[in-house]
Amino acid sequence: MTAALTYPPRTLGPEQEAMRAEVRAFLQKDYADGGFGRGQEAMARYDVEFSRRWGQAGFIGITWPKKYGGRGLTFLDRYVVTEEALAAGAPVGAHWVADRQSGPLLLKYGTEEQRQRFLPRIVAGEAFFCIGMSEPDSGSDLASVRMSATRTDGGWLLNGTKLWTSLAHICHYMIALVRTSPVNPENRHEGMSQMIVDLNAPGVEVRPVYNLAGEHHFNQEVFTDYFLPDENVVGEIGAGWEQVMSELAYERSGPERILSTFQTLVELVRQVGDNPSEVEARAIGRLTAHLMTLRGMSVSVAGMLADGKMPVTEAALVKDLGTNYCKDVPETARLICPPEDGAGGNSRYEKMLKTATLLAPSLTIQGGTREILRGMIARGLGLR
Amino acid sequence: MRTLILDTAERIFRDICDQTLVDKAEKGEWPAGLWQTLEESGLTQAAVPEEQGGAGGTIGDGLYFLKASGRYVAPLPLAETLIAGVLLAEAGAQVPAGPLTIAPVRPNEIIEFSDGKLSGTATRVPFAQGASAIVVATSAGLAIVDPASVTIERDKSMAGEPRDTVIFDGAPATIVGNASPDRIWQLGALARSVQMAGALEGILAMSVQYVQDRKQFGRALSKFQAVQQSLAAMAGQVAAASSAADVAIEATEAGDPGVSIAVAKARVGEAAGIAAELAHQAHGAIGFTHEYALHQFTRRLWAWRDEFGGEPYWQAEIGRLVAKSGADNLWKFASRT
Numbered sequence: 001m002t003a004a005l006t007y008p009p010r011t012l013g014p015e016q017e018a019m020r021a022e023v024r025a026f027l028q029k030d031y032a033d034g035g036f037g038r039g040q041e042a043m044a045r046y047d048v049e050f051s052r053r054w055g056q057a058g059f060i061g062i063t064w065p066k067k068y069g070g071r072g073l074t075f076l077d078r079y080v081v082t083e084e085a086l087a088a089g090a091p092v093g094a095h096w097v098a099d100r101q102s103g104p105l106l107l108k109y110g111t112e113e114q115r116q117r118f119l120p121r122i123v124a125g126e127a128f129f130c131i132g133m134s135e136p137d138s139g140s141d142l143a144s145v146r147m148s149a150t151r152t153d154g155g156w157l158l159n160g161t162k163l164w165t166s167l168a169h170i171c172h173y174m175i176a177l178v179r180t181s182p183v184n185p186e187n188r189h190e191g192m193s194q195m196i197v198d199l200n201a202p203g204v205e206v207r208p209v210y211n212l213a214g215e216h217h218f219n220q221e222v223f224t225d226y227f228l229p230d231e232n233v234v235g236e237i238g239a240g241w242e243q244v245m246s247e248l249a250y251e252r253s254g255p256e257r258i259l260s261t262f263q264t265l266v267e268l269v270r271q272v273g274d275n276p277s278e279v280e281a282r283a284i285g286r287l288t289a290h291l292m293t294l295r296g297m298s299v300s301v302a303g304m305l306a307d308g309k310m311p312v313t314e315a316a317l318v319k320d321l322g323t324n325y326c327k328d329v330p331e332t333a334r335l336i337c338p339p340e341d342g343a344g345g346n347s348r349y350e351k352m353l354k355t356a357t358l359l360a361p362s363l364t365i366q367g368g369t370r371e372i373l374r375g376m377i378a379r380g381l382g383l384r
Numbered sequence: 385m386r387t388l389i390l391d392t393a394e395r396i397f398r399d400i401c402d403q404t405l406v407d408k409a410e411k412g413e414w415p416a417g418l419w420q421t422l423e424e425s426g427l428t429q430a431a432v433p434e435e436q437g438g439a440g441g442t443i444g445d446g447l448y449f450l451k452a453s454g455r456y457v458a459p460l461p462l463a464e465t466l467i468a469g470v471l472l473a474e475a476g477a478q479v480p481a482g483p484l485t486i487a488p489v490r491p492n493e494i495i496e497f498s499d500g501k502l503s504g505t506a507t508r509v510p511f512a513q514g515a516s517a518i519v520v521a522t523s524a525g526l527a528i529v530d531p532a533s534v535t536i537e538r539d540k541s542m543a544g545e546p547r548d549t550v551i552f553d554g555a556p557a558t559i560v561g562n563a564s565p566d567r568i569w570q571l572g573a574l575a576r577s578v579q580m581a582g583a584l585e586g587i588l589a590m591s592v593q594y595v596q597d598r599k600q601f602g603r604a605l606s607k608f609q610a611v612q613q614s615l616a617a618m619a620g621q622v623a624a625a626s627s628a629a630d631v632a633i634e635a636t637e638a639g640d641p642g643v644s645i646a647v648a649k650a651r652v653g654e655a656a657g658i659a660a661e662l663a664h665q666a667h668g669a670i671g672f673t674h675e676y677a678l679h680q681f682t683r684r685l686w687a688w689r690d691e692f693g694g695e696p697y698w699q700a701e702i703g704r705l706v707a708k709s710g711a712d713n714l715w716k717f718a719s720r721t
Contacts, residue, residue: 003592004585005619007627009634020721087715262715270711276703282696285703289650291718292643293628300627321620374616375609381592381619383606 003381005314009296010303016080019073023084026057031088038089040263040352041359043256044217046093046167048128054092055125059085060099064107068115069123079302083255083295089263093167098122100254101247102129102175105194109235109243114196118173132162132176132197132221133244139164140372142177143188143241147223149178149195156180156195156233158203158226164366168206168219174199177244180237192240196232203227213358246310251367253301253315257322258294260363261329261356265291267349268333283336290325294318313380320373323363330356386445389430393449396421397456403677409459410544410680414514419460419483428462429479432469437479443470444637447578451629454582455589457680459545461485461511463575467568468519475526475561482516485509486568487550489692495552497524497559502552508691512536512548520552521568526561541687543680570645572692574632577648580656580688581629584622587663587681591615594667611666618662625655642720643702650698653689660685 012020030036036050054060063078064070071077082100085092103122106114121127138144147160158178168174174197181191199206203226209218235243265287272280297318304311330353339350343357364370378384400418409415422428431446432438446466453462461483468484487506488495495504502522512518513536518529535551592615595605605611632648635641660682664671671678689695709717 003589003619004626005623007623007630009627009631011634011638017721083719087719266711266714269706269714272707274707274710276707278700281700281703281707283699283703284706285646285699285701286650286654286695288702288706288714288718289628289647289699290624292647292720293624293631293651295718296631297624297627317616317620317623320616321624371613374613377616377619378606378612381588381615383592383595383612383615 005317005377005380007297007300007314008303010076010300012076012080012299015073016076019077020080020084023059023081026054026059027084027088027090030090036090038263039091040089040355041260042086042089042091043093043096044166044359045091046170047091048094048170050091051094051128052125054085054090055095055123060095060125061103061119061123064103064119064123068107068119070119075302075306076299079255079299083259086255086259087262094128094170095122095125096256097131097166097171098127098129098173101131101250102173104250105175105234105243105247108246109194109239111231113231114234118196127173128167128171130165130168130171130174130199132165132174134162134164136161136163136220140369142244143192145177145179145192147176147178149180149193149228152227155227155229158195158197158223158228160223162221162223163209163218165219165221166217166366168199168221169208169216171199173197174221175234177240180240189241191238192244193237194234194240194243195228196234197223197226197228198232201226212361213355245312248368249301249305249310249312249315251315252319252373253298253311255295255298257319257367258291258298258325260323260326260359261352262291264329264333264352264356267352268329268337271337271349280336283332287325287329287332290328294322294325298322313376316368316373316376317380319368320364320370320377323370326356326363327360330360385441386448389427389439389441389445389449390452392425393422393427393452396425396427397452397458401456401458403680406457406459406677406680415459418458422460422462423481428465428483429469431466432473432479436473436477437481438469438473442637444633446470447574447633447636450575451578451582451633454579454584455586457583457586457684461515463572463579464510464515467571467575468517470571471519471521471526471561471563471567472528475563477528477560480517480528483511483514484517484519485511485515486572487512487518487520488565489568489572491565491569491693493565495520495522497522497527497557500556500558502527502529502555502557504552506550506552508539508541508547509550510548511546512550513538513546518550520557521563521565522557522559525559526563527557527559529555529557541691543684543687545684545687569692570641573649573698574636574641574645576688576691577625577629577632577645577652580652580685581626583681583685583688584625584652584655584659587659587678587685588615588618588622590678590681591618591663591666594671598668605666614662615666618659618666621655621659621662625652625659628652643705643717646698646701649693650695650702653695653698656685656689 149156426439429438635644
């Protein structure tokens with residue numbers, strides 16, 4: 001009689017704890033050596049040199065087969081690696097998408113030649129990917145993408161515009177979702193395909209789109225008769241929609257959806273000190289209880305992925321809860337521990353509070369808006 | 385074994401534990417048939433070894449059974465019987481048959497043991513009237529008390545569940561173990577978290593069914609986006625509650641609950657408030673009537689979330705632990721490493 005989505009508890013084993021020790025040791029040493037700066041929303045912050053060191057230490061593509069440079073480990077091992085990096089506030093943005101979804105996509109749908117061409121370079125921290133899904137008139141309604149790929153000798157000609165592409169300006173490749181045949185009003189999901197775009201080839205212009213904090217994170221890419229060779233088509237022509245949907249379980253349930261504002265909580269705990277008032281203790285305890293529960297759910301989804309399942313709805317629910325939690329952290333913090341110098345203050349706590357507040361609006365929009373996710377959950381409940 | 389326990393429990397509750405039975409129980413009629421069926425199936429003492437009078441399962445078996453009982457808001461002292469059984473089994477004592485309860489269930493209530501007799505008063509004791517034995521954490525250790533030897537003043541929670549005052553003055557008792565009131569408090573918080581998680585799954589299922597059946601403006605409520613979004617939000621709270629409760633069950637089963645019980649009670653209690661509100665909104669006026677079963681679930685959620693420490697109590701407990709362990713150890717604390 002139950003309609004609820006279930007998240008069976010998953011215990012991390014000694015292998016995962018050994019992996020955690022390895023990652024922590026690397027991060028501690030790298031940080032102590034002045035290797036990286038700590039911050040929030042770690043996957044939006046990048047440091048190309050850090051990503052190289054991270055890759056050379058063996059932390060990218062760890063679930064991938066050894067013949068492509070991976071370590072053949074499980075999604076639970078990967079979970080530990082990513083959560084440790086995020087909790088430490090390391091700048092993982094450069095390799096993030098390639099590690100999380102471009103690599104797994106190529107493993108699932110790519111050709112052997114593509115795997116050999118790209119995966120070892122991703123693992124080494126030398127090839128960075130971005131996601132080319134959204135367009136100026138196509139945000140949540142992904143099936144409305146218009147960028148076209150038309151057949152030409154030995155490949156395809158791409159025309160159109162992609163938008164909101166995180167870190168395209170430092171990435172080497174984009175996996176673009178394009179229309180290879182016109183819209184069929186009977187089935188809007190038909191006729192889409194995925195292609196690997198070399199962003200350094202002629203015919204594509206990457207332009208910055210500054211966010212509300214004045215930072216360059218997003219980009220717009222304009223394609224004009226861009227030639228894409230046949231060997232860069234991913235999977236089947238026309239099967240782009242199904243392929244894209246299969247990426248979403250990887251994209252939505254990870255530790256990045258619950259740790260975006262973790263450093264604000266850390267600084268809040270520091271600010272409050274070791275003898276909190278009742279109100280302070282409750283607020284910190286509440287935020288910690290939420291975090292620990294979300295982490296349990298997120299580990300559970302990683303376990304489902306490790307078992308070969310595709311928990312797309314379960315992942316959507318974790319993203320919905322997790323991103324709302326991440327927004328709750330700075331709002332709660334400023335109420336129980338008001339920033340002394342106001343919103344512009346420069347103490348470590350105030351800086352974290354300021355960044356968390358400025359990035360908060362993006363959290364429930366990127367990677368599927370709250371409304372889209374809740375629509376998916378409603379479908380999972382049988383309401384649609 | 386767990387699958388067998390849960391399948392059996394689910395079948396019994398589905399067949400016997402309906403709205404009418406809960407209603408009668410709230411009016412004071414003991415659901416003897418339901419109790420007898422559960423006891424004969426070995427479910428009421430699932431977590432007690434066979435040689436001590438139980439079914440030989442683990443504490444996890446007992447707690448998942450309790451979660452199933454929550455999905456039907458079974459109006460019986462199943463949580464209290466489970467806790468009493470576990471405490472007696474740990475003490476190496478024989479577990480009596482019949483419904484059991486525990487005391488004290490509120491902080492700062494002390495039952496003194498001296499010269500084979502008890503003194504002191506415990507308030508809000510669940511189902512004291514009708515229990516075959518009261519298992520009491522006294523100042524000198526764990527004791528089994530005959531309800532006939534104490535004075536019981538009846539009262540109820542807002543869910544219509546018996547919450548009695550028990551005056552122990554002069555009651556004879558024998559110490560059988562060394563469990564403290566704090567242990568009852570912890571197990572009580574865990575049990576209520578698990579029951580609430582079950583009841584939350586219950587109201588989600590009821591709400592999903594209701595919005596599919598109910599038509600307004602010529603279509604099912606489930607076809608309105610506003611309703612879909614609201615039930616999806618509810619599903620999120622229910623999933624978080626269920627997950628927090630399960631994590632606490634598994635940690636307790638593994639013998640190392642750590643902070644998981646505090647996290648569960650704090651998180652499930654918060655989810656209970658939000659989800660109950662959304663369930664009532666989804667049901668409209670009918671859900672506010674006595675005629676419809678929703679209130680049997682939501683009144684229990686509102687009562688249970690305040691028993692054995694509400695969210696403020698457990699949040700503050702966690703918060704003090706976090707503050708003590710320090711900002712730079714927060715991640716180790718949260719990832720339990």
